Amino acid sequence: xxxxxxxxxxxxxxxxxxxxxxxxxxxxxxxxxxxxxxxxxxxxxxxxxxxxxxxxxxxxxxxxxxxxxxxxxxxxxxxxxxxxxxxxxxxxxxxxxxxxxxxxxxxxxxxxxxxxxxxxxxxxxxxxxxxxxxxxxxxxxxxxxxxxxxxxxxxxxxxxxxxxxxxxxxxxxxxxxxxxxxxxxxxxxxxxxxxxxxxxxxxxxxxxxxxxxxxxxxxxxxxxxxxxxxxxxxxxxxxxxxxxxxxxxxxxxxxxxxxxxxxxxxxxxxxxxxxxxxxxxxxxxxxxxxxxxxxxxxxxxxxxxxxxxxxxxxxxxxxxxxxxxxxxxxxxxxxxxxxxxxxxxxxxxxxxxxxxxxxxxxxxxxxxxxxxxxxxxxxxxxxxxxxxxxxxxxxxxxxxxxxxxxxxxxxxxxxxxxxxxxxxxxxxxxx
Numbered sequence: 001x002x003x004x005x006x007x008x009x010x011x012x013x014x015x016x017x018x019x020x021x022x023x024x025x026x027x028x029x030x031x032x033x034x035x036x037x038x039x040x041x042x043x044x045x046x047x048x049x050x051x052x053x054x055x056x057x058x059x060x061x062x063x064x065x066x067x068x069x070x071x072x073x074x075x076x077x078x079x080x081x082x083x084x085x086x087x088x089x090x091x092x093x094x095x096x097x098x099x100x101x102x103x104x105x106x107x108x109x110x111x112x113x114x115x116x117x118x119x120x121x122x123x124x125x126x127x128x129x130x131x132x133x134x135x136x137x138x139x140x141x142x143x144x145x146x147x148x149x150x151x152x153x154x155x156x157x158x159x160x161x162x163x164x165x166x167x168x169x170x171x172x173x174x175x176x177x178x179x180x181x182x183x184x185x186x187x188x189x190x191x192x193x194x195x196x197x198x199x200x201x202x203x204x205x206x207x208x209x210x211x212x213x214x215x216x217x218x219x220x221x222x223x224x225x226x227x228x229x230x231x232x233x234x235x236x237x238x239x240x241x242x243x244x245x246x247x248x249x250x251x252x253x254x255x256x257x258x259x260x261x262x263x264x265x266x267x268x269x270x271x272x273x274x275x276x277x278x279x280x281x282x283x284x285x286x287x288x289x290x291x292x293x294x295x296x297x298x299x300x301x302x303x304x305x306x307x308x309x310x311x312x313x314x315x316x317x318x319x320x321x322x323x324x325x326x327x328x329x330x331x332x333x334x335x336x337x338x339x340x341x342x343x344x345x346x347x348x349x350x351x352x353x354x355x356x357x358x359x360x361x362x363x364x365x366x367x368x369x370x371x372x373x374x375x376x377x378x379x380x381x382x383x384x385x386x387x388x389x390x391x392x393x394x395x396x397x398x399x400x401x402x403x404x405x406x407x408x409x410x411x412x413x414x415x416x417x418x419x420x421x422x423x424x425x426x427x428x429x430x431x
Contacts, residue, residue, distance in 0.1 A: 004245050006271040009184050009218055011127040017278040023285065027079040046072035056294060064297045074293035080280050082110030082265070083292035089299045090265050096304055098240040098249075100267070105245060107273040109280070112287045114224055114252035114264035117276070119145045121220055121248055121266070124275040125185045126151055131175070133186035133217065135163045137379035137389075139194045142187050153381050154183055160340060162190065162200035165207040172215045185218040191235050192225030195379045195391040196349045197342025199229055202236050209241050217246070218272075224252040224264075227311040229344035230319045245269040253295060255346070256314060261291040318346070318395065325394040325402050332410040346395035349376075350409075354417055357386035361416045371408040 007015065025040040032038070054071060057063040066074050073083075081087055090108055100106060111117035122145045126132055129150050134142060136155035146153075154171060156163040168186075175182060188208070190200040200208075212219050221238040229235060239249040252264040266276060280286065299307065325348050326341045333339075339350045352358055362375040376389025390409070394402065 004269070006269065008216075009125050009272075010275060011124060013127070014124040014275050014279070017275070017282065019278060020281045023080050023281045026077055027081070030079050030084060041077065043077050046076060049075050051075060054290075056297070058298070058301070062301050064301065066293065066297075070293070074290045076289060078286050078289050078292070080109075080277050080286045082108075082287065083289060083296060086110065086292045086296040086299075089296055093299070093304065093307075094239075094251075094267050098237050100239045101243045102245055102269075105269055106267060107270045108265050108267045109273050109277050110263065110265045110287045110292060111250075111276075111280070112262045112264070112284065113254055113259075114222060114250040114266075115141050116262075116287070117250045117264055117266040118142065118220070118222060120276045120279045121250075121272075122146055122185075123149075124272070124279065125218065131181055131183040133168070133183045134381075135188065135193075136381065137195055137376070138187065139189055139222070140378050143381075152181075155381050156186075158196070158198075160198060161204050162193065162198055163188065163204075163208065165204060165211060168208065169211050169214075172211070176215075182215065183217050185220055186212065187220045187222065188238065189222045189224075190238065191223055191229050192343065192345025192347075194225075194345060195347050195374070195376070195389075197340070197345050197347050199231060199235055199343040205236065205238060206241060209238060209247075212246055213244055219247045221247050221249045223249065224255050225345040226251070227256055228314055228318055228346070230315060230322060231343060239267060248272055256311060257295065257298070261288075261295060263287055263291050263295055321394045321399075321402075322348075324399055325392065325406070328403055328406040329392075332406040333413070336410060336413045346393050348392045348394060350390045350392060351376075352388050352390065352413055355388055355413065355420070358388060358390050359383075359386075361412055362390060365412055365415070366409075369408055369412060371405050371412065373405070373409070 022041060029038040029041060051071060052067065054066045055063065087108060087110065094100065094108065095103060111120065118141060126146060126149060129152060131152045131154050132146060133154050133156060135158050156168050156171065158164065190205065192199065209219065219238050223237060226235065226237065237249065238247045248266065248268040250264060250266055253261060254264065266273065302310065322342055329339055329348060329350065333350065337350050337352045339348055342348055355361065357377070359375045359377050362373055366372060374391040376387035376391065377383045377385060379391065380387055392405070397405065
């Protein structure tokens with residue numbers, strides 16, 4: 001296997017980043033022998049912190065207390081990469097969950113939720129005007145990061161199994177022939193995709209990975225719903241297929257443990273992790289320590305099997321909700337809309353018949369009539385263009401609220417169709 005040249009993937013800005021000496025000293029102090037005396041860091045004294053104890057109870061009846069030395073550590077500065085015991089626990093978790101090839105050449109960094117990881121990765125790889133491969137439709141948090149860089153979004157159409165490999169290959173071949181700049185990275189949200197709820201099947205994942213090797217681009221594998229899927233078997237991640245070191249995997253605890261903890265982590269080859277770590281040193285230094293220590297204690301109490309049991313419980317919980325919203329959508333939207341039952345994630349992607357653009361209907365009338373959903377155009381390259389879809393989330397609303405929302409949506413659609421008919425009639429009479 002040829003050794004990858006990671007400098008090719010980094011922007012000039014990313015290459016110019018330098019380590020902050022004080023951050024490097026924190027890293028050294030953390031790993032130094034106990035006998036070492038450090039007067040290097042500007043850390044506050046733990047004795048001045050007003051908190052003396054934090055106790056945490058879990059739903060399974062287990063609990064833990066952070067007091068004295070542990071609490072001091074939980075409220076203090078830590079190395080940028082993350083709270084060292086948590087970093088170690090996450091390494092073990094990745095090895096067990098995905099068995100990635102080339103494991104010894106990879107590393108991880110803890111980030112403040114995967115959106116933080118997403119923005120750091122994209123800003124390390126994508127420069128002004130660079131081409132960027134994205135599925136059509138895609139998560140708007142990506143566009144929010146790259147829009148100021150005037151990036152060229154190269155949209156790859158999707159079917160019910162995700163981005164279509166033949167079109168991906170043809171798009172890249174045509175760019176190559178015409179001498180256009182080649183993309184260095186592709187964004188993929190493979191399991192319980194936001195907004196469509198699909199799971200990219202294994203064969204297609206392999207095919208997309210083969211194309212990445214062929215055309216030398218990285219895969220940004222943003223997978224917050226990996227453990228919130230409704231299939232019998234666990235999806236195989238892009239990381240588990242990565243024999244060349246070109247996958248950057250983003251994991252998040254937001255959807256599966258708590259969104260307010262703001263903890264995610266990134267797994268990639270060491271040179272790419274180093275770029276992100278340098279960027280973190282210049283922004284928020286490290287993800288919240290208290291959140292990391294709480295998460296570490298949780299992982300320690302539950303272990304891998306306990307965490308997997310929790311994920312099974314989540315799947316059962318969200319699958320029931322998915323079944324209910326699908327049933328209600330069938331009941332109220334029959335003849336008005338089309339949708340596929342989602343295979344994972346939190347969302348139902350509904351395509352409305354006879355209405356070209358749902359934006360006004362949802363953003364104006366919907367709000368006035370007591371129902372809020374996301375208009376499909378928000379997930380497109382150009383949100384000002386027409387899109388006939390709507391994204392409905394089934395994760396949080398009660399069953400009664402879901403029923404009400406679907407009933408109100410049906411009324412909205414009927415009112416919109418009636419107005420369209422009226423306007424068409426007036427236009428025809430005028431002509």
